[in-house]
Amino acid sequence: MEDRPMNEKMSLCDGYGRVIDYLRISVTDRCNLRCFYCMPASGIPFLPHEKIFSYEELLRIADIFINLGIKKIRITGGEPLVRNDVLYFIDQLGSRRSLEELTLTTNGTLLAECAHDLYSAGIRRVNVSLDTLNRKRYERVVGVDCFPLVLHGIETARVHGMRIKLNVVAMKGVNDHEFSEFVRFGIEKNIDVRFIEVMPHSGNTDIARDMYISSDEIFNALHKRFSLRPAENAARSTTARSFSVGESGIKVGFISAISHPFCAHCNRVRLMADGNFRTCLFSDSGINLKKVIERGARDEEIETAIKTAVMQKPFQHRLATTASALIMHRIGG
Ligand code: SAM
Numbered sequence: 001m002e003d004r005p006m007n008e009k010m011s012l013c014d015g016y017g018r019v020i021d022y023l024r025i026s027v028t029d030r031c032n033l034r035c036f037y038c039m040p041a042s043g044i045p046f047l048p049h050e051k052i053f054s055y056e057e058l059l060r061i062a063d064i065f066i067n068l069g070i071k072k073i074r075i076t077g078g079e080p081l082v083r084n085d086v087l088y089f090i091d092q093l094g095s096r097r098s099l100e101e102l103t104l105t106t107n108g109t110l111l112a113e114c115a116h117d118l119y120s121a122g123i124r125r126v127n128v129s130l131d132t133l134n135r136k137r138y139e140r141v142v143g144v145d146c147f148p149l150v151l152h153g154i155e156t157a158r159v160h161g162m163r164i165k166l167n168v169v170a171m172k173g174v175n176d177h178e179f180s181e182f183v184r185f186g187i188e189k190n191i192d193v194r195f196i197e198v199m200p201h202s203g204n205t206d207i208a209r210d211m212y213i214s215s216d217e218i219f220n221a222l223h224k225r226f227s228l229r230p231a232e233n234a235a236r237s238t239t240a241r242s243f244s245v246g247e248s249g250i251k252v253g254f255i256s257a258i259s260h261p262f263c264a265h266c267n268r269v270r271l272m273a274d275g276n277f278r279t280c281l282f283s284d285s286g287i288n289l290k291k292v293i294e295r296g297a298r299d300e301e302i303e304t305a306i307k308t309a310v311m312q313k314p315f316q317h318r319l320a321t322t323a324s325a326l327i328m329h330r331i332g333g
Pocket residue numbers: 031037038076077078079080105106107127128129167168169196197198199200201204328329331332333
């Protein structure tokens with residue numbers, strides 16, 4: 001598809017007037033870790049290769065989204081870096097001139113070996129998921145003893161010039177005594193830290209109920225120890241509340257999907273590896289863009305399918321009633 005000149009770019013709007021300019025692409029449902037709050041302990045049937053987007057299909061869809069006004073793309077998974085040749089795909093996306101930002105969410109295990117290529121592809125900011133700073137506890141959370149590998153990945157990415165943000169899923173009885181330590185770690189390493197409320201899905205309802213801690217509780221605990229003031233340049237459309245920590249230069253954020261959903265300013269949509277297009281983390285648009293491609297649709301038809309789905313983006317998520325439909329390792333957070 002031809003890249004439209006900037007002045008001809010459209011903007012993608014939903015039925016409530018929200019401009020949608022942020023796309024998350026989950027390139028795989030596979031992962032090399034088994035975080036107990038994300039993947040069902042009973043194991044998961046992974047999608048067969050023929051059911052997931054080829055890179056050719058993904059690049060075609062990404063170009064259509066970019067022409068519709070998407071300015072930021074985040075690559076996620078499963079674990080995105082486990083998919084073969086993902087660096088080729090990221091490099092191709094990085095060459096799209098109209099894309100203002102290309103980012104990545106990863107568990108960090110393969111970050112050290114990929115950091116150089118990621119930087120060359122244009123990745124400047126990476127979110128790394130790390131729920132504890134204790135090696136043994138980390139192994140209990142993710143099922144694999146690879147804490148040093150993740151620290152090494154973070155360090156290597158930093159050395160290559162990438163800005164890191166830690167994603168910390170807050171869990172009572174697991175890491176609730178480590179929140180201050182995370183902020184101190186962030187200050188020491190010049191890394192932003194973001195605490196995420198644990199969200200329920202069909203495989204973790206007990207965990208999500210018993211381990212839930214609200215962002216307010218975390219904020220109140222941190223506020224006693226650190227000077228937190230609302231971050232000045234926090235994007236209005238962000239779904240996280242963000243605070244500057246004293247004069248350290250780092251930010252602490254809170255994603256409160258349960259206690260304070262920021263749906264009113266939501267600017268994002270999600271594409272899953274199997275083609276499912278989600279206009280909200282918690283609801284399926286009912287459109288599978290891989291199937292649309294396989295039917296031989298022209299770019300214009302794909303554009304129309306996307307615009308129609310986006311018009312129906314719900315104003316607010318209904319987490320309580322849709323939790324069973326949330327399969328985080330497929331959607332990518
Ligand atoms: N594998 C990559 C990683 O872990 O960063 C990317 C995919 S992972 C699904 C994206 C984010 O979703 C991670 O930060 C993870 O901690 C978060 N996540 C997974 N399950 C969650 C849940 N039930 N509640 C809240 N966050 C969750």
